[in-house]
Amino acid sequence: MAPHDRSHGEPAPVPDPLPVPVVDNHTHLDIVRDDLPEPLLADGHERVAGALALAASVGVDRVVQVGCDLESARWTVSVLDDYPAMLGAVALHPNEAPRLAAQGVLADAQAEIEALAAHPRVRAIGETGLDYFRTGEDGVGAQHDSFRWHIDLAKRTGKALQIHDRDSHEDVLRILAEEGAPERTVLHCFSGDVAMARECADRGYYLSVAGTVTFKNARGLRDAVAITPLDRLLVETDAPYLTPSPHRGSANASYLVPHTVRRLADLLSVDVATLCATLSDTSEAVYGPW
Structure with missing residues (x-):
């Protein structure tokens, strides 16, 4: 597949390495912007290998690559199979479900996702869920049906x-309760408040925190993270989106995870090495060994 291209500003500089390696548990290496560092702009194998090597150089030595449409x-x-540092996740994004349903091909797409999910290095079904920001009321039913299918x-x-949960917290939690959540359920790019964080922790879900936690206007998210048990937290980029401060506006990539990890350590009042070790252990508890 030819990567998607995006054009923006200058590459963000490489941060200081973390003391203990961690996992970026949600990234999109197939989406490429032209404001990434040079190793991430090569073609094919060289680009992916460069991205993984750059991330490993700052202590992000494993990733979960997420494919959320058929392509x-x-x-x-x-x-x-080409990259020992990479595991995979596959699903149909909630914004894909209404489009595919309208074309009459949703069931066929789901069958292909199920076949792809059989690969032993695919360790997650995702990102699925609900998104009421981009999909209007007429697409909600298809999103709900697709979400339930992915849970199953x-x-x-x-x-x-x-x-994936955007502007849909209440319905996401309700459907998970109705269907019965899988043993390992991750709220990617968690965006809820303190009450939602407590409910998710009580249910045994994992909260994956992206660069949004570093944004100036994210006080509510920081309050939610601060009360979340350490062993319920994961870290991610959602690259090339949601670049952490102080580099908002540049493309995100796994090598920028240290900014998010260090902000989390401050919020949780733990030293960075302890947090890194816990994040690594929790990632392997969720996805298995790389």
């Missing part, structure tokens, strides 16, 4: 579930 899911599965797929395959 990116196919690409994800096609490269997994995660349980049938014994894989983790990665959830």
Whole structure:
């Protein structure tokens, strides 16, 4: 698959390395912007290898590559065996579900996702969930049906579930309760408040924190993270989106995870090495060994 291209500003500089390696548990290596560092702009194998090497140089030595439409899911599965540092997740993004349903091909797309998910290095079903920001009321039913199907797929395959939740907190939690959440359920790019964080922790879900936690206007998210048990937290980029401060406006990539980790350590009043070790252990508890 040819990567998607985006054009923006200058590359963010490489941060100081973390003392203990961690996992970026949600990234999109198939989406390329032209404001990434040079190693991340090569073609094919060289680009992916460069991205993983740059991330490893700052202590981000493992990633979960997420394919959330058919094209990116196919690409994800096609490269997994080439990179020991990479595991995969595949699903149909909630914004894909209404489009595919309107075309009458949602069931066919789901069947292909299920086939791709059988790859042993695909360790999660995601990102699935609900998104009321880009999909109007007429697409909500298709999103709900697709979300329920993905929950069932995660349980049938014994894989983790990665959830996209945008402007849909109440319905996401309700549907998870109705269907019965998989044993390992991850709220990708968690955006809820303190009450939601407590409920998720009580249910045994994992909260994956992106660069948004470093944003000036994210006080509510920081308050939520601060009360979350350490062993319920994961860290991610959602690259190339959600670049952490102080580099908002540049493309995000796994090598920028240290900014988010250090902000989390401050919020949680733990030293960076302890947090890194816990994040690493929790990632392997959710996704298995790399």
